[in-house]
Amino acid sequence: MSRSSQHIVIVGGASGLGRELIHEASRKGHRIAFLDINDARAKQLGHELAESNIEYIYQHCDIRHEEECRRALERIVQRWGHIDIVLQAAGVASAGLVETVTKAHWKKQLDVNLLGTVNINQAALRIMKQQGFGYLVNVAGLVGLLPTPSLSSYAATNAAIIAYSESIYTELEPLNINVSVVCPSFFKSNLNERLYTTDPIARARFERLLNRPDLPTDEVARRVFKQMEKKRFFILPHPNSNVLWRQKRWFPERFYRSLKSLAQKVRPAP
Numbered sequence: 001m002s003r004s005s006q007h008i009v010i011v012g013g014a015s016g017l018g019r020e021l022i023h024e025a026s027r028k029g030h031r032i033a034f035l036d037i038n039d040a041r042a043k044q045l046g047h048e049l050a051e052s053n054i055e056y057i058y059q060h061c062d063i064r065h066e067e068e069c070r071r072a073l074e075r076i077v078q079r080w081g082h083i084d085i086v087l088q089a090a091g092v093a094s095a096g097l098v099e100t101v102t103k104a105h106w107k108k109q110l111d112v113n114l115l116g117t118v119n120i121n122q123a124a125l126r127i128m129k130q131q132g133f134g135y136l137v138n139v140a141g142l143v144g145l146l147p148t149p150s151l152s153s154y155a156a157t158n159a160a161i162i163a164y165s166e167s168i169y170t171e172l173e174p175l176n177i178n179v180s181v182v183c184p185s186f187f188k189s190n191l192n193e194r195l196y197t198t199d200p201i202a203r204a205r206f207e208r209l210l211n212r213p214d215l216p217t218d219e220v221a222r223r224v225f226k227q228m229e230k231k232r233f234f235i236l237p238h239p240n241s242n243v244l245w246r247q248k249r250w251f252p253e254r255f256y257r258s259l260k261s262l263a264q265k266v267r268p269a270p
Contacts, residue, residue, distance in 0.1 A: 005029045007080045014041035014069045016189035020221035026054045033076045061167025063116035069123040086124040087137040093198035094153045095206045096199040105196040113157040128177050135178045138165045149263040178231050185238040187217050207223045
């Protein structure tokens with residue numbers, strides 16, 4: 001490894017953005033470990049990495065369980081000696097009119113998106129406090145900053161990840177531990193496989209968002225790493241995100257007016 005290479009753990013690395021982040025990390029010469037629950041996809045990715053002579057560590061880990069997160073990271077640090085970056089990119093989603101989102105769907109998102117992020121961060125923090133440095137990177141969809149109709153529970157859990165990351169960003173600075181939160185818009189991924197909804201129309205609409213061609217997933221990963229190198233707190237890889245976020249903060253009435261027109265399509269008037 002070069003002197004600039006780092007030890008990176010990517011959570012949810014077997015597919016979607018996590019997979020592209022692994023490929024980007026390998027191109028940059030970093031040492032890679034990844035966690036996931038999909039062993040079949042992890043095995044396939046492992047073959048790809050091995051064919052390119054890229055060393056990696058894979059650990060099966062369900063981030064809903066605090067003890068699994070702790071054990072997975074401890075095994076990695078036993079191999080490597082230290083961990084520079086832990087990037088949490090695992091997540092699930094829900095879509096549909098607010099009254100159709102069940103309590104079970106809420107709980108699944110809270111357990112994976114929010115508490116899973118907390119579990120990974122807590123496990124990483126134990127290690128990073130001991131070694132005296134580290135970098136936590138959490139992924140929360142842009143919908144957490146810019147909530148839209150028919151994505152209420154998904155927006156809420158992503159907004160919670162953002163607020164959590166904001167809080168620990170300042171709290172961990174005295175420990176020499178950096179924090180960033182990545183807020184991508186929709187991109188091609190397998191998130192539709194982890195989409196909880198009772199509404200086939202909402203599912204179809206969500207899948208169309210995932211298939212939008214405005215930014216390929218590998219380009220999202222490249223932009224994420226570019227901003228990580230600068231230790232930016234808010235990492236917004238999609239080109240329009242900053243503009244939309246500013247519009248919401250500076251001209252909220254105009255922003256919500258535009259969403260009301262979208263809401264009329266999602267929920268036709270009775």
